Amino acid sequence: KLGMAYKKDDNFGEWYSEVVVNSEMIEYYDISGCYILRPWAMEIWELLKEFFDAEIKKLKLKPYYFPLFVTENVLQKEKDHIEGFAPEVAWVTKSGKSDLEAPIAIRPTSETVMYPYFSKWIRSHRDLPLRCNQWCNVVRWEFSNPTPFIRSREFLWQEGHTAFATKEEADEEVLQILELYRRIYEEFLAVPVSKGRKSEMEKFAGGLYTTSVEAFIPNTGRGIQGATSHCLGQNFAKMFDITFENEKGAREMVWQNSWAYTTRSIGVMVMTHGDDKGLVLPPKVAPIQVIVIPVPYKDADTTAIKEACESTVSTLNQSGIRADLDTRENYSPGWKYSHWEMKGVPLRIEIGPKDLANKQVRIVRRDNGSKVDIPVTNLFEEVKGLLDGIQENLLKTAKEKRDACIEVIKTWDDFTAALNNKRLILAPWCDEEEVEKDVKARTKGDLGAAKTLCTPFDQPELPEGTLCFASGKPAKKWSFWGRSY
Ligand SMILES: O=C1CCCN[C@@H]1CCCn1cnc2cc(F)c(F)cc2c1=O
Numbered sequence: 164k165l166g167m168a169y170k171k172d173d174n175f176g177e178w179y180s181e182v183v184v185n186s187e188m189i190e191y192y193d194i195s196g197c198y199i200l201r202p203w204a205m206e207i208w209e210l211l212k213e214f215f216d217a218e219i220k221k222l223k224l225k226p227y228y229f230p231l232f233v234t235e236n237v238l239q240k241e242k243d244h245i246e247g248f249a250p251e252v253a254w255v256t257k258s259g260k261s262d263l264e265a266p267i268a269i270r271p272t273s274e275t276v277m278y279p280y281f282s283k284w285i286r287s288h289r290d291l292p293l294r295c296n297q298w299c300n301v302v303r304w305e306f307s308n309p310t311p312f313i314r315s316r317e318f319l320w321q322e323g324h325t326a327f328a329t330k331e332e333a334d335e336e337v338l339q340i341l342e343l344y345r346r347i348y349e350e351f352l353a354v355p356v357s358k359g360r361k362s363e364m365e366k367f368a369g370g371l372y373t374t375s376v377e378a379f380i381p382n383t384g385r386g387i388q389g390a391t392s393h394c395l396g397q398n399f400a401k402m403f404d405i406t407f408e409n410e411k412g413a414r415e416m417v418w419q420n421s422w423a424y425t426t427r428s429i430g431v432m433v434m435t436h437g438d439d440k441g442l443v444l445p446p447k448v449a450p451i452q453v454i455v456i457p458v459p460y461k462d463a464d465t466t467a468i469k470e471a472c473e474s475t476v477s478t479l480n481q482s483g484i485r486a487d488l489d490t491r492e493n494y495s496p497g498w499k500y501s502h503w504e505m506k507g508v509p510l511r512i513e514i515g516p517k518d519l520a521n522k523q524v525r526i527v528r529r530d531n532g533s534k535v536d537i538p539v540t541n542l543f544e545e546v547k548g549l550l551d552g553i554q555e556n557l558l559k560t561a562k563e564k565r566d567a568c569i570e571v572i573k574t575w576d577d578f579t580a581a582l583n584n585k586r587l588i589l590a591p592w593c594d595e596e597e598v599e600k601d602v603k604a605r606t607k608g609d610l611g612a613a614k615t616l617c618t619p620f621d622q623p624e625l626p627e628g629t630l631c632f633a634s635g636k637p638a639k640k641w642s643f644w645g646r647s648y
């Protein structure tokens with residue numbers, strides 16, 4: 164079980180599957196596209212949820228739980244937002260031996276479940292804003308290659324659904340939530356992301372506009388959507404008759420948003436930081452931040468060593484650091500080093516007879532393997548400093564790697580070359596959907612077509628007269644293009 168059979172740079176797909184299993188995050192399940200999330204994954208999910216839930220409570224979101232099931236006619240209510248997705252909808256058709264009167268869908272997302280009740284609950288401007296969030300699972304019976312965390316037929320997410328009296332309020336919240344998603348990725352998962360707007364073709368068809376945070380996986384040269392925050396405009400208000408009486412007594416439709424991030428975020432973190440020894444966890448999301456390992460030496464005082472380990476762990480835990488010790492007799496220190504490296508624990512503390520005698524401990528960093536001996540007296544400060552250093556180093560390294568993949572291009576030939584070089588492409592675009600479709604058609608292949616990933620809010624200077632790389636028409640904006648998950 165110890166050691167990896169695959170190398171990240173040689174066989175990324177196999178490496179990834181091995182890491183998520185060997186680090187005890189995932190157990191494969193006997194239904195394709197479904198995975199068991201073990202504690203090492205769920206504890207990360209819970210740390211992210213703890214942050215996000217506290218932040219949205221500051222924005223006055225209220226917790227709800229809506230049913231998993233939705234009737235056929237309600238699901239079909241919104242034609243254009245569903246029609247493209249119909250093949251992904253999972254249906255319950257029987258209970259026991261008998262057929263159901265009518266098939267019932269399992270929620271792939273909850274607009275059609277929730278909005279008939281938003282219509283009922285919202286009568287007056289006093290009922291606004293309505294702010295609803297639920298933490299739940301959703302089911303989408305996808306057929307493209309299933310990948311743990313990244314693409315599964317059932318996944319966990321939070322879905323926020325809000326309603327406002329004015330577009331201004333909705334527009335503001337879209338960006339507040341997008342900033343929280345950026346923080347989830349950059350401050351917790353140490354994954355660099357770009358905030359931007361989806362094209363008309365890539366946006367959520369049922370909405371007005373879509374914003375997202377986009378990540379990039381250098382090993383595969385593919386972009387990946389990290390999270391999404393939509394302004395729905397009044398489209399769903401019209402469909403579901405969600406109106407309110409304003410201060411002047413006139414009836415108006417509400418302005419809505421919906422936004423989500425999912426367990427996919429964990430997979431992006433694994434892909435970004437993992438190495439050939441296994442998982443590398445950013446301290447902010449590490450279920451165990453420090454593992455303490457006794458290094459007994461033939462006739463050395465093993466009891467004293469064990470006591471030193473226990474007091475080290477309790478000192479750290481009392482200061483809010485997630486520390487644990489591995490005193491299992493039936494495993495050697497060497498075996499334990501590999502095991503906890505595989506699980507990506509940021510810091511290892513070794514305590515042997517010499518350390519005991521010198522009233523010090525040896526600390527080993529998972530991210531760069533560096534070792535340092537520190538006096539027990541300022542254990543907490545040193546450990547805290549090292550954990551902060553690891554967190555910072557992981558984001559910095561990932562940002563440098565991602566930025567090294569970005570290629571600015573202006574011609575079609577450079578575009579196709581960059582695409583085949585697994586680059587994240589930044590190109591001037593005329594912003595015409597026909598051109599986007601044309602690029603998709605011209606880059607179709609077994610690696611998948613190129614698409615727009617987002618138009619970054621942070622726009623570089625676009626010199627007058629710059630032409631679109633694909634159409635030769637006057638360019639209107641810089642957009643990120645590439646293959647994606
Ligand atoms: O992306 C979000 C944020 C959270 C709430 N939902 C929105 C839009 C979801 C877009 N979407 C995405 N996937 C879907 C899959 C389906 F099978 C289906 F019936 C509907 C959808 C579907 O509407």
Ligand SMILES: [Mg+2]
Nearest residue numbers: 248251303305
């Ligand atoms: Mg999908």
